[in-house]
Amino acid sequence: MTSTALPPLANDRFLRACLRLPTDCTPVWLMRQAGRYLPEYKATRMKAGNSFMGLATNPEYATEVTIQPLDRYALDAAILFSDILTVPDAMGLGLSFGAGEGPKFAHPIKDEADVAKLAVPDMDKLRYVFDAVASIRRALGSGREQRVPLIGFSGSPWTLACYMVEGGGSDDYRLVKTLMYRRPDLMHRILEVNADAVAAYLNAQIEAGAQAVMVFDSWGGVLADGAFQRFSLAYTERVLRQLKREHEGFRIPHIVFTKGGGLWLEAIAATGCDVVGIDWTVNLGSARARVGNKVAIQGNLDPNVLFAEPEQVRAEVARTLESFGALRPGAGHVFNLGHGISQHTPPDNVSVLVDAVHELSRRQRVAQG
Amino acid sequence: MTSTALPPLANDRFLRACLRLPTDCTPVWLMRQAGRYLPEYKATRMKAGNSFMGLATNPEYATEVTIQPLDRYALDAAILFSDILTVPDAMGLGLSFGAGEGPKFAHPIKDEADVAKLAVPDMDKLRYVFDAVASIRRALGSGREQRVPLIGFSGSPWTLACYMVEGGGSDDYRLVKTLMYRRPDLMHRILEVNADAVAAYLNAQIEAGAQAVMVFDSWGGVLADGAFQRFSLAYTERVLRQLKREHEGFRIPHIVFTKGGGLWLEAIAATGCDVVGIDWTVNLGSARARVGNKVAIQGNLDPNVLFAEPEQVRAEVARTLESFGALRPGAGHVFNLGHGISQHTPPDNVSVLVDAVHELSRRQRVAQG
Numbered sequence: 001m002t003s004t005a006l007p008p009l010a011n012d013r014f015l016r017a018c019l020r021l022p023t024d025c026t027p028v029w030l031m032r033q034a035g036r037y038l039p040e041y042k043a044t045r046m047k048a049g050n051s052f053m054g055l056a057t058n059p060e061y062a063t064e065v066t067i068q069p070l071d072r073y074a075l076d077a078a079i080l081f082s083d084i085l086t087v088p089d090a091m092g093l094g095l096s097f098g099a100g101e102g103p104k105f106a107h108p109i110k111d112e113a114d115v116a117k118l119a120v121p122d123m124d125k126l127r128y129v130f131d132a133v134a135s136i137r138r139a140l141g142s143g144r145e146q147r148v149p150l151i152g153f154s155g156s157p158w159t160l161a162c163y164m165v166e167g168g169g170s171d172d173y174r175l176v177k178t179l180m181y182r183r184p185d186l187m188h189r190i191l192e193v194n195a196d197a198v199a200a201y202l203n204a205q206i207e208a209g210a211q212a213v214m215v216f217d218s219w220g221g222v223l224a225d226g227a228f229q230r231f232s233l234a235y236t237e238r239v240l241r242q243l244k245r246e247h248e249g250f251r252i253p254h255i256v257f258t259k260g261g262g263l264w265l266e267a268i269a270a271t272g273c274d275v276v277g278i279d280w281t282v283n284l285g286s287a288r289a290r291v292g293n294k295v296a297i298q299g300n301l302d303p304n305v306l307f308a309e310p311e312q313v314r315a316e317v318a319r320t321l322e323s324f325g326a327l328r329p330g331a332g333h334v335f336n337l338g339h340g341i342s343q344h345t346p347p348d349n350v351s352v353l354v355d356a357v358h359e360l361s362r363r364q365r366v367a368q369g
Numbered sequence: 370m371t372s373t374a375l376p377p378l379a380n381d382r383f384l385r386a387c388l389r390l391p392t393d394c395t396p397v398w399l400m401r402q403a404g405r406y407l408p409e410y411k412a413t414r415m416k417a418g419n420s421f422m423g424l425a426t427n428p429e430y431a432t433e434v435t436i437q438p439l440d441r442y443a444l445d446a447a448i449l450f451s452d453i454l455t456v457p458d459a460m461g462l463g464l465s466f467g468a469g470e471g472p473k474f475a476h477p478i479k480d481e482a483d484v485a486k487l488a489v490p491d492m493d494k495l496r497y498v499f500d501a502v503a504s505i506r507r508a509l510g511s512g513r514e515q516r517v518p519l520i521g522f523s524g525s526p527w528t529l530a531c532y533m534v535e536g537g538g539s540d541d542y543r544l545v546k547t548l549m550y551r552r553p554d555l556m557h558r559i560l561e562v563n564a565d566a567v568a569a570y571l572n573a574q575i576e577a578g579a580q581a582v583m584v585f586d587s588w589g590g591v592l593a594d595g596a597f598q599r600f601s602l603a604y605t606e607r608v609l610r611q612l613k614r615e616h617e618g619f620r621i622p623h624i625v626f627t628k629g630g631g632l633w634l635e636a637i638a639a640t641g642c643d644v645v646g647i648d649w650t651v652n653l654g655s656a657r658a659r660v661g662n663k664v665a666i667q668g669n670l671d672p673n674v675l676f677a678e679p680e681q682v683r684a685e686v687a688r689t690l691e692s693f694g695a696l697r698p699g700a701g702h703v704f705n706l707g708h709g710i711s712q713h714t715p716p717d718n719v720s721v722l723v724d725a726v727h728e729l730s731r732r733q734r735v736a737q738g
Contacts, residue, residue: 178676181677182676225650225655227671260629263651281629283595307546344543
């Protein structure tokens with residue numbers, strides 16, 4: 001029997017919504033909320049030699065940038081500042097970020113010999129992440145004074161494999177899919193190692209102080225039906241089966257987000273996760289009808305809405321809340337974007353969004369009596 | 370009352386399947402089947418100064434490359450060699466293709482003044498396309514000797530608008546979505562002009578000899594639920610309403626393909642099209658259960674399957690045919706990839722695919738009695 005006890009917090013809306021418990025209004029946080037759209041983030045990054053990994057590997061800087069959006073906006077959760085690809089970096093693949101570019105691996109997986117060498121890394125190589133988690137927890141305050149809960153995260157086994165085989169981003173996923181279709185045995189081996197590594201990594205984040213964890217299956221949506229279930233979802237399940245469901249007596253919600261996974265919501269909800277993240281292509285009301293009393297739903301505003309005028313942002317927030325519908329007992333909604341916030345976002349529109357979520361959802365609850 | 374008469378052809382499997390009439394085996398063609406994976410295509414392209422538009426604007430070369438894959442493989446349809454962006458080029462936006470790059474517009478739409486200038490182009494500017502259609506029809510043979518039918522096509526109004534506003538491809542569709550969310554009035558104006566232009570363009574292709582037409586909504590899937598219906602599907606419908614349903618007494622099937630549109634299949638099938646194209650994320654059996662006796666279904670093998678070994682390609686073809694299930698009266702399946710074939714495809718695997726579709730689907734029908 002898993003505990004449903006929540007830790008004492010100044011604001012526990014996010015954790016309550018994850019577990020489908022009543023809330024005074026809908027909680028909101030934003031994927032990539034600590035990021036380049038904030039001038040204060042850029043300033044901290046300059047201190048770290050303008051390097052993304054320089055920020056992520058320094059617990060002091062990682063803490064600073066994690067807290068920045070909380071000081072500006074009434075967000076209901078903090079998320080660890082890190083990258084989804086820290087685990088394969090610890091496996092020795094050599095992660096780097098070129099100026100203005102996406103992630104690159106110096107030693108991508110090319111053949112059977114590379115696969116044979118793969119192993120769950122020593123978690124000591126990821127100590128900087130766990131130190132950042134502990135440091136952020138301290139900065140958030142303690143006990144009933146803790147401002148908001150802290151979310152830890154990792155890439156999913158499949159998403160890590162995409163980068164590990166492609167060596168970086170891709171338009172067509174040709175290399176990783178060629179390996180998958182030609183040598184499914186090797187792909188399954190990579191995914192087994194990734195799943196066990198991700199589970200150990202997330203459990204260590206939980207032990208260091210993460211109060212919820214999220215698996216980003218950013219590239220699950222590029223798979224064919226059938227292949228998604230065998231090569232992505234099965235290994236997300238393998239992660240979830242190994243994850244701590246509670247820590248120090250408090251429940252740790254598990255969130256799974258598959259970009260482009262709208263067709264597979266039922267299967268994702270059946271993995272045993274607490275929350276399913278959805279992108280903007282899915283209607284929230286339909287998603288709820290399909291899975292809504294089994295899991296909470298997180299999402300799903302198009303980040304590009306934040307380029308509109310403030311009153312248009314408010315209108316789109318209203319539309320999103322209405323599409324979810326009345327918050328009856330047993331349903332849970334965590335407001336979020338359907339993908340990470342753009343670096344070009346006007347910071348003032350984020351205030352408009354966050355305040356509109358709280359105000360309009362509070363009003364919605366009052367109207368429903 | 371629309372005619373269901375089909376033109377006399379040596380091979381009418383494709384047209385029959387589009388109209389959900391019985392066939393001896395499942396017809397197959399491949400998006401981008403005339404393309405860079407074929408050495409003979411590259412040879413013709415060199416004659417045209419190694420220029421994509423050099424090929425597309427020369428009816429003789431366009432005919433040559435359209436016929437090439439038919440000479441190699443037992444494909445059941447030809448598709449006009451052209452680009453989805455010819456219409457905005459004719460509007461004066463200045464289409465070009467850099468070496469190894471995607472399409473670019475020299476004069477993208479930036480502001481209200483640019484929108485005000487937009488108009489349905491004089492179809493004479495697209496004469497090279499209609500000449501290519503007529504030339505390909507001649508090359509395919511005439512009357513009962515015609516090898517296979519010819520498909521004409523265009524980008525959808527929304528997909529054209531994406532390129533027209535972004536000026537080329539995009540990762541985040543920030544410019545076009547910013548315009549859509551901030552100035553929906555301008556976006557609707559662009560889409561009205563595009564829809565009327567696409568309808569005129571496809572009707573002129575039909576008059577020149579296209580025996581089926583396909584609307585490629587390549588970027589419909591990047592839209593949020595709600596926005597897809599208002600900004601993409603509504604204008605695809607506006608095209609379809611204006612399209613000729615028959616020509617010279619023969620029925621012209623209309624195909625709509627929305628990449629990433631799996632969540633909206635019912636709405637797409639309700640547009641009045643004859644065939645809905647689907648990508649590999651959708652299970653064919655589920656698609657059929659949702660829409661299968663209203664429209665035929667075209668798809669949906671992942672093009673990356675063609676990088677596997679021949680026996681694996683056959684196995685994936687078998688899996689795809691089985692996922693569609695028994696071909697009962699009233700259902701129609703056109704086998705295709707879920708997206709264009711990759712330029713890196715080994716040509717021999719295309720033979721394996723095409724032959725496997727015919728052989729296995731013929732056997733499937735026999736087994737069903």
